[in-house]
Each structure stands twice: as C-alpha cells, then as structure tokens.
Amino acid sequence: MTTEHPQDTFPRQSARTLRYTVGAPRSFAVAPDGSRVVFLRSRGGGDRANLLWTLDPATGVERVAADPHALLVGGEEHLSAAERARRERSREGSAGIVGYALDGAGAQAAFALSGRLFLADLVGGQVRELPAAGPLLDPRPAPDGAHVAYANTAGELRISRTDGAGDRALASPEADGVTWGQAEFIAQEEMDRDRGYWWAPDGRSLLAARADDAPVQRWYIADPANPGTVPAEVAYPAAGTGNAAVTLWLIGLDGSRTEVRWDADAFPYLARVHWSAGGPPLLLAQARDQRTQQLLTVDTASGATTVLVEETDPVWHDLFPGVPAWTPDGRLVRISDEGGARHLRIGDRAVTGAELHVRAVLAVGADEVLFTASAGAADEAAEPGRTGLYQAGPDGVRELGPEDAGTASAVRGGATTVLLTASADRPGTTARVLVDGKPVATVDSHAEVPLLTARPAFTYAGERRIPCAVFLPTGYDAERDGALPVLMDPYGGPHGQRVVQAHNAHLTSQWFADQGFAVVVADGRGTPGRSPAWEKAIAFDFAGATLDDQVDALRALAERYPLDLQRVAVRGWSYGGYLAALAALRRPDVFHAAVSGAPVTDWRLYDTHYTERYLGHPEQRPEVYDANSLIADAPKLRRPLMIVHGLADDNVVAAHTLRLSSALLAAGRPHTVLPLSGVTHMTPQEQVAENLLLLQVDFLKQALGTA
Incomplete structure (x- = not known):
C-alpha cells in the first residue's frame, strides 16, 4: 500500500480512491486445475483503470495479462448507456477492465472494453480483439473455449468464434423493449442476478x-441543470405495478431453439440459473410475494421442468450467493431456513446446525463445499460483526479462516485457494494464495494507506443484544472532553450489515468521530448476520422495528460511553437516509438533527421485488405502505433536517425527496434540500463525495450548537 498524495485530507483521499478500493486486487478467479490465479487491479491508489493480471502459484510471480491503456492505444473509454446502467446496478465505480469471464480450463479470459470484445490468452500471453457487433455487454467464453457469447445494446445475444473466424446472432429482439441474454432491472438491482445466459x-x-x-x-428522469437534454426513459417496476415478462430458452449453436416451461404465472421471478456437469440445469423461481419458491430441473431435450424442491415460508425467502448448485457427483447444494436457523444442505441433509448462520456458498468441489457463515443467534460469546470461512466435507464442518481475521472469504480451484481476510486493526483486505492449505504467495495491493486509523469498539447493546460499533475522537480524554454529542450512523435495513470486523468499513465513521462526535453504528433487526428471525422481524414494519432498535441501542450505550443524549444527530444514505429522516420526524424527543441521503420517502415509489418482499403488495396492504411512508409525517418536523439527493438517481428517484420537501413546505416546516446535478445513487464523483462529508459536518455542528 502507498500514500501518493500527502497533501490530501481524509475526505479528499477517500473520494479520490473510491473509499480505498482503487488499487486493491479484486474479482479473483482460480483455474479449475489450480494452475493460475486471475484478478483485476489498477496500477495505483489514484488510478481507477483496472488491468487483468495472473499469478502463478508455483512461483508467486504476477503478470499483466491485459492492459486497457495499451489495448485502446491511450484512448478514452466510451461506455454505452446500457453499460453505465449495468455498472450502476452493481455499484461499480472503477474503469478499465471491470469484469471478465474464463473458459472451462481457465486458460482464456473474455472481457469488454469500451464496448468492444477482447480475449486474453492467459497461457501464451496474447490479447486479441474479436469481431463483435457492439457496444457489447457481459462476454463469456464457452467451456470448451471455441466461442465467446455476449449481449449487446441492440438486445441481441450473439457469439463470436475465438479463432476470429466469425460473429453471428443467436437471438434478436422481435419488438422494442425485448432483450436476449441480459438480466432485467429487477434481477440486477434486487436479485443479485447480473447475467442473462x-x-x-x-x-x-x-x-x-x-x-x-x-x-x-x-x-x-430529467437533468434540470441542462434543460436542453432529453429526459432519460426508464422502465421502472414500482411496487404494485408490472414487472418485465421473463422467459427462458435453450438455444443451440446449430440454430435450434426450445422454450423452457415452468409455471411462470405462479412463479414469475427467475432468480437463479445453474448449469454444470453435476446434473441437469437448475432453476430457482419465486412467487411474486416470495413466500413460495421452486427449485426445478430442466429436460434439455423437451424444455420441460420438474419440481425438485418446493419451499414455503410465512414471511419471505431470501436469495443467497452460490446456490442452488450441484456437486460433481450430483448432490444438490442449497441454503435453507429451518427450525429457526439458516443451514447449508448438501444432498438430503443439513450439514450445519444452529451454531452457524450460513451466508453464502463460495465453491463446490468433489469432496467439499466452501462457504461463509456468522455465529448463530444462540452463541452469546460470538464477537459482533465476524464472518468466518468454513468447509463442509467428509469429516464434517471446520473453520478455515485464520484466527486474526474478522471477516474471511475465498475463491478456490483445484488445490489452489485465494484466502481473503480483513480485520478491524489493519487497513484493507489481505489476499493470500494457498496450495494444499499452505501459503505460497500474497497478492500485492496498490491501494493507498488511509490518512486515519479507525478505532471501533464492538459491543452488544440492550436486551436484544443489538450489534454495535462505537467510535470516539482520536485522543479523546474523558476528564478533559466530557460527554460528547452523538452521531448515529446506521444503514439499518435489509442486506446492509454495517457492524463488520474490517478496518476500512469504518473509516468514515471514525472521521466523523474525529470532528468531535461519539459515533454509533447499530445493526438492529432487519440487518443480516444473526438469524432468520432477526432479519424477518421487520416484516410489514420498517418504521417500527428499525427505529426502535436505534433508540434502544443509543440509550443502552449511554450507560457505558460518554454520550450526551441532549445532542443526538443521525445520518444515513438510501435505507439509512430513510431511517435518518424517520428518526427526525417521529422521535424528536431522541434525535435533534438529521442528514438524510437519497431516502425512500414513499415505498409505493420503490421497486417490486424489494418492497413487496418486506411490506406486501400495496393493493393488499395499503395501510402498511401508509404507516411506513414519511410524507404524512411532514407536519411533525421540528428538528433541523438536511435531505441530499442525486437528480440522476434511477434507483431511489429524486421524486422521493421532492415529495417530502413539498409536504414539509406545505406544512410550513423549514428544512434544507441539497440537490446533486448529474449524480446517481452511487455518488462516485470526487468533488461531490468529498464535499458531501464536509457539508454534513458543518450542518450537524450548527444544528447541535457545537460549531
């Protein structure tokens, strides 16, 4: 790691380095025989353009496999609107090579660059551009390495021969709005399915x-700062409205085409597809309310499907990375909520018990399954925010993560494993290469060293044992400084764990603490990592459970930390922005100021798959949507509130903020709105990200009277 700009402040450095992700190795893959490790990394902490690299486990030598600067002959990238949208869905802010896919041997890597198709020979070292009808998206080599398939902005699914002999369409759209081989908006944004073939x-x-x-x-979505620009048309499936119609087809390279048939009326969400040598294709299809789902196998001769497993849950089913899948010998691997715990199932039995809360499956081998898990809810000795790496095999389940790691993950191929670990007491993530379990190399990181050190104190708060991280100013002295104004800094919602045993995740919270606050990050009910019951306690009640847990955590921690409960602020983004505004509106007795970034203010304006999972269908439960909306609460505001929103946001559209602001104005309630022209939900622009931190601190200090 390096520090390349010693004149930086933390806000500037954090913004410039995309929160210290630039220059760090990422997107690891390992050849199935373990002969090479493949990854992305830029040349430095200030260079966002990723190169494709390989590492030889036998020697530890790293080699550049593809350099975007050389391939574009020094030219700039040109991204299509579809590619920009795809990167927004995946929260991708870097440049250069941002993704790649390997063939079955791990010998060739296909990637898109500036809408063009490239193929890197990872053995011989050559990179060639293949003929393609671009701008293209998501290229993937065939397992045998003879072809590369890709989607393009015209909605086609096409293939190009890897010998450069030709390019042709396999499927073309029959009407406007039809795409082949691409994940629709709702799959990318909410199902974590970013591929379509x-x-x-x-x-x-x-x-x-x-x-x-x-x-x-x-x-x-218009750009008010440029009134001559035509508004962007977005197909947005808001809660209670229609979704894209998704079907699945088996397409042969010989031109044959067979429709895959399942009960799509009852199970319209195609959430997962898996096809490996271990068995026939697997589908995971969900009902619209996500309380019922089916695992199906596909007959590749007829397109008929057979229900392998049907699951029902009185609240909802979550989706998990890496499953469903087959083992090489044909056993089904899945994650299932049963008996109050989240289990890993291999074949016909659960291989984990209540002691673990399974999070994701990382690799499925001939004899073992690699997965991540946190401690089960019954383990009262577990540290908050720890995620371990485990292996299930013939001898049972054992933990693989090193003892000093707070979070661990891995990628495996053959006997080679890339072990990724982070802890709260060191910056960044360490990537170690192991062969047969023994370390052989560490992948260099070019990320910059943060200008400050995060010092989280991890603890549980209150009767519900809410996981928390507490930050005090660097050099804080209790006798000299006394009780501190408090800043609650939550996300607080589904799929948003903030209390994690990793250093860089807490840098911004520590920076706010160093401005004179005691900062509290609390993961209440609804956040992941505890138990199915903990995550599902928010069903039909965002506003109640998540806000109550912030209040309970604050009051419990005040008994142990120097928290001034007469000066309490709250800030957050996205769901955290909703929670911050909710706190100011409904609990002014507790919260004295709030900064709400890109908040959902009316859940009828948010998308189907996410919102209906938690709140139900708005036509069936209108009272739930009314109870969880912020709009009707506008007359209650009597605390300083700043609302920040990117006007180009197509995930949480700016209408959320504008409707709340209009209601506040109608009620005669003063408030501050900070519109960000041309900014999306990610806020990747350096100046915007830097100045947002500075403006928030100034607003909060003025609001609490501590300026």
Whole structure:
C-alpha cells in the first residue's frame, strides 16, 4: 500500500480512491486445475483503470495479462448507456477492465472494453480483439473455449468464434423493449442476478433469458441543470405495478431453439440459473410475494421442468450467493431456513446446525463445499460483526479462516485457494494464495494507506443484544472532553450489515468521530448476520422495528460511553437516509438533527421485488405502505433536517425527496434540500463525495450548537 498524495485530507483521499478500493486486487478467479490465479487491479491508489493480471502459484510471480491503456492505444473509454446502467446496478465505480469471464480450463479470459470484445490468452500471453457487433455487454467464453457469447445494446445475444473466424446472432429482439441474454432491472438491482445466459457444460448450447419490459411502466428522469437534454426513459417496476415478462430458452449453436416451461404465472421471478456437469440445469423461481419458491430441473431435450424442491415460508425467502448448485457427483447444494436457523444442505441433509448462520456458498468441489457463515443467534460469546470461512466435507464442518481475521472469504480451484481476510486493526483486505492449505504467495495491493486509523469498539447493546460499533475522537480524554454529542450512523435495513470486523468499513465513521462526535453504528433487526428471525422481524414494519432498535441501542450505550443524549444527530444514505429522516420526524424527543441521503420517502415509489418482499403488495396492504411512508409525517418536523439527493438517481428517484420537501413546505416546516446535478445513487464523483462529508459536518455542528 502507498500514500501518493500527502497533501490530501481524509475526505479528499477517500473520494479520490473510491473509499480505498482503487488499487486493491479484486474479482479473483482460480483455474479449475489450480494452475493460475486471475484478478483485476489498477496500477495505483489514484488510478481507477483496472488491468487483468495472473499469478502463478508455483512461483508467486504476477503478470499483466491485459492492459486497457495499451489495448485502446491511450484512448478514452466510451461506455454505452446500457453499460453505465449495468455498472450502476452493481455499484461499480472503477474503469478499465471491470469484469471478465474464463473458459472451462481457465486458460482464456473474455472481457469488454469500451464496448468492444477482447480475449486474453492467459497461457501464451496474447490479447486479441474479436469481431463483435457492439457496444457489447457481459462476454463469456464457452467451456470448451471455441466461442465467446455476449449481449449487446441492440438486445441481441450473439457469439463470436475465438479463432476470429466469425460473429453471428443467436437471438434478436422481435419488438422494442425485448432483450436476449441480459438480466432485467429487477434481477440486477434486487436479485443479485447480473447475467442473462448460461453456457452448457459441453459448449454446444446456452440457456438464454428473454426479457420483455412492455408491462413495465415508464418513468422519465430529467437533468434540470441542462434543460436542453432529453429526459432519460426508464422502465421502472414500482411496487404494485408490472414487472418485465421473463422467459427462458435453450438455444443451440446449430440454430435450434426450445422454450423452457415452468409455471411462470405462479412463479414469475427467475432468480437463479445453474448449469454444470453435476446434473441437469437448475432453476430457482419465486412467487411474486416470495413466500413460495421452486427449485426445478430442466429436460434439455423437451424444455420441460420438474419440481425438485418446493419451499414455503410465512414471511419471505431470501436469495443467497452460490446456490442452488450441484456437486460433481450430483448432490444438490442449497441454503435453507429451518427450525429457526439458516443451514447449508448438501444432498438430503443439513450439514450445519444452529451454531452457524450460513451466508453464502463460495465453491463446490468433489469432496467439499466452501462457504461463509456468522455465529448463530444462540452463541452469546460470538464477537459482533465476524464472518468466518468454513468447509463442509467428509469429516464434517471446520473453520478455515485464520484466527486474526474478522471477516474471511475465498475463491478456490483445484488445490489452489485465494484466502481473503480483513480485520478491524489493519487497513484493507489481505489476499493470500494457498496450495494444499499452505501459503505460497500474497497478492500485492496498490491501494493507498488511509490518512486515519479507525478505532471501533464492538459491543452488544440492550436486551436484544443489538450489534454495535462505537467510535470516539482520536485522543479523546474523558476528564478533559466530557460527554460528547452523538452521531448515529446506521444503514439499518435489509442486506446492509454495517457492524463488520474490517478496518476500512469504518473509516468514515471514525472521521466523523474525529470532528468531535461519539459515533454509533447499530445493526438492529432487519440487518443480516444473526438469524432468520432477526432479519424477518421487520416484516410489514420498517418504521417500527428499525427505529426502535436505534433508540434502544443509543440509550443502552449511554450507560457505558460518554454520550450526551441532549445532542443526538443521525445520518444515513438510501435505507439509512430513510431511517435518518424517520428518526427526525417521529422521535424528536431522541434525535435533534438529521442528514438524510437519497431516502425512500414513499415505498409505493420503490421497486417490486424489494418492497413487496418486506411490506406486501400495496393493493393488499395499503395501510402498511401508509404507516411506513414519511410524507404524512411532514407536519411533525421540528428538528433541523438536511435531505441530499442525486437528480440522476434511477434507483431511489429524486421524486422521493421532492415529495417530502413539498409536504414539509406545505406544512410550513423549514428544512434544507441539497440537490446533486448529474449524480446517481452511487455518488462516485470526487468533488461531490468529498464535499458531501464536509457539508454534513458543518450542518450537524450548527444544528447541535457545537460549531
């Protein structure tokens, strides 16, 4: 790690380095025989353009496999609107090579660069551009390495031969709004499914999704700072409205085409597809309310499907990375909520018990399954925020993560494993390469060293044992400084764990603490990592459970830390922005100021798959949507509130902030709105990200009278 700009302040350095991710190795893959490690990394902490690299486990030598600067001959990248949208869905802020896919041997890597198709020979070292009808998206080599498939902005699914002999369409849209081989908006944003086609193990055919967004309503996002610009048309499936119609087709390279048939009326969400040599293709399809889901196998001769497992849950089913999948010998691997715990199941039995809360499956081998898990809810000795790496094999389940790691993950191929670990007492993530379990190399990181050191104190708060991290100013002296104004800094919602045993995740909270606050990050009910019951306690009640837990954590921690409960502020972004505004509106007795970034203010304006999972369908439960909306609460505001929103945000659209602001104005309630022209939900722009931190501190100090 390096520090390249000694004149930086923390806000400037954090913004410039995309929160210290630039220059860090990422997106690891390992060849199935373990012969090479593949990853992305830029040349330095201030350079956002990723190169493709390989590492030889036998020697530890790293080699550049593809350099975007050389491939574009020093030219700039040109991204299509579809590629920009795809990166927004995946929260991708870097440049250069941002993704790649390997063939079955791990010998070739395909990637898109400036909408063009490239293939890197990872053995011989050459990189070639292949013929392609771009701008293209998501190129993936066939397992046999003979072809590369890709989608393009015209909605086509195409293939190009890796010998450069030709390029042709496999499927083309029959109407406007139809795409082949691409994940629709809701799959990318909420299902964590960012792909729309899957190769057969023999490379002779593909499963391809056809998405028709004709049923989806259209919204128009304008750029008020440039009134001559035509508003962008967005197909946005708001709660209670129509989703894209998704079907699945088996397409042969010989031109054959067979529709895969399942009960899509009852199970419209195609959430997962898996196709490996261990068995027939697997589908995971969910009902719209997500309380019922089916695991199905596909007959590749007829397209017929057979229900392998049907699961029901009285609240909802979550989706998990890496499953469903087959083991090489044909056993089904899945994650299931049963008996109050989240289990890993291999074949017909659960291999984990209540002692673990399984999070994701990372690799499925011939004899073992690699997965991550946190401690089960019954383990009162567990440290808050710790995620371990485990292996399930013939001898049972054992933990693989090193003892000094707060979080651990891994990628594996053959006997080679890339072990990724982080802890609260050291910056960044360490990537170690192991062969047969023994360390052979450490992958260099070019990320910059943060200008400050985070000092989280991890603890549980209150009767519900809410996981928390507490930050005091660097050099704080109790006798000299006394009780401190408090800043609650939550996300607080589903899929948003903030209390994690990793250093860089807490840098911004520590910076706010160093401005004179005691900062509290509390992961209340609804956040991941504890138990199914903990995560599902927010069903039909965002506003109650999540806000109550912030209040309870604050009051419990005040008995042990120097918290001045007469000066309490709250800040957050996205769901955290909703929670911050909610706190100011409904609990002014506790919270004295709030900064609300990109908040959802009316859940009828947010998307189907996410919102209906937690709050139900708005036509069936209108009272739930009313109870969790902020708009009707506008007359209650009597605390300083700053609302920040990017006007180009197509995830939480700016209408959320504008409607709340209009209601506050109608009620005669003073408030501050900070509109960010041209900014999306990610806020990747350096000056915007830097100055947002500075403006928030100034606002909060003025509001609490501590300026």
